[in-house]
Ligand SMILES: Nc1ncnc2c1ncn2[C@@H]1O[C@H](COP(=O)(O)OP(=O)(O)OP(=O)(O)O)[C@@H](O)[C@H]1O
């Protein structure tokens with residue numbers, strides 16, 4: 001017999017995620033701002049130029065907005081992190097300027113979203129595994145593991 005709290009959790013998890021028509025440019029803009037303010041909140045010295053190249057014809061598409069937003073937040077956070085790593089690696093008087101660009105393009109029945117950064121670049125061994133779920137282990141997971149007693 002499940003306890004009341006486990007039944008409540010089951011109920012929450014079982015609730016179907018809702019597909020709904022979402023304004024893609026607005027979702028990308030919102031995620032970009034959230035990620036940027038999150039990074040600034042963590043590190044006041046964090047600095048990046050944000051560029052937007054939004055297709056006015058991007059329109060709406062049926063998605064689960066929370067899922068896509070989470071993916072975008074990760075891409076932005078990765079891009080910001082990579083630019084910060086490059087900032088630290090180059091001389092302080094270098095002309096390097098960190099830039100993260102968000103691009104949208106309507107393509108018949110699809111919308112393409114590109115998040116680009118001019119940071120360190122993704123190491124070749126990581127690129128190979130980029131579409132392998134949960135590989136490589138994330139910094140957050142590693143941090144959690146090392147936090148364990
Ligand atoms: N834009 C990028 N530039 C350089 N390296 C990247 C970039 N995106 C991803 N990577 C590399 O891929 C790894 C995996 O990225 P992933 O987002 O899965 O995990 P993470 O960012 O380490 O942790 P989190 O779970 O917090 O997202 C990163 O740790 C980094 O080494």
Ligand SMILES: [Mg+2]
Pocket residue numbers: 074075077078
């Ligand atoms: Mg990440």
